[in-house]
Amino acid sequence: MELDQLTECYKAMADKTRLNILALLRHEELCVCELVEILKMTQPSISQHLRKLKQAKLVKERRNSQWIFYSIDGEIYPFIKANLEALPDMTEKIEELKQSGNKVCC
Amino acid sequence: MELDQLTECYKAMADKTRLNILALLRHEELCVCELVEILKMTQPSISQHLRKLKQAKLVKERRNSQWIFYSIDGEIYPFIKANLEALPDMTEKIEELKQSGNKVCC
């Protein structure tokens, strides 16, 4: 694979917030406001991290009315699955979101 | 796996020079001066990249008299093999080094 493309991929993964996002999206697609809620970060910050992940083709987006849902893409990287499997389980965070009632709003 | 450790690992891989080094070490262990010769970069620059890779536990070193040979470590990463396999083949670069006579000097 091209080194430039690989470098962009690893740059995208070289940030704790973005690894958190990937770990969360591994469970299910989420919209920006849900990520904001779970990660306790500002919306612009999350948006910019998502943009980097999208540019690296690690996530893809799907619009549903006012919400934009992000999910894992990673088709182009043969090794992406192995990397995702090393990420910590985020089931608890997702559960917390659902129980807080902030899941349905999106 | 811990996100902090994973972040450090991806940070270490998020640079073209370091991916080049990993791609080269995939073939065989090399010392600093050989990497300097192959990558046409200054010695301090290579040294600092190697330090990052070593801190991330992606490479290990072995001293042999005045030379320090670096090789792939990555034991702690379950996915390291999959990532290394995505790196381009560097056989040619290694061959060039050997034929230039710069291999024996180290």
Added chain:
DNA sequence: ATCGTATATAAACATATGGTTATATACTAA
């Protein structure tokens, strides 16, 4: 059309990163 919500983008700033030059350390050979 207007308002409210969700998301993206821009500008500004502080910190991190990579390269260079200079210097220090470690080892070998004489």
Added chain:
DNA sequence: TTAGTATATAACCATATGTTTATATACGAT
């Protein structure tokens, strides 16, 4: 010991990166 080679570290600088605040855009409901 001294000289020469290999490597590491430090100081400096330019650029990249992540966060924040402010603003713009997109969509739905009224």
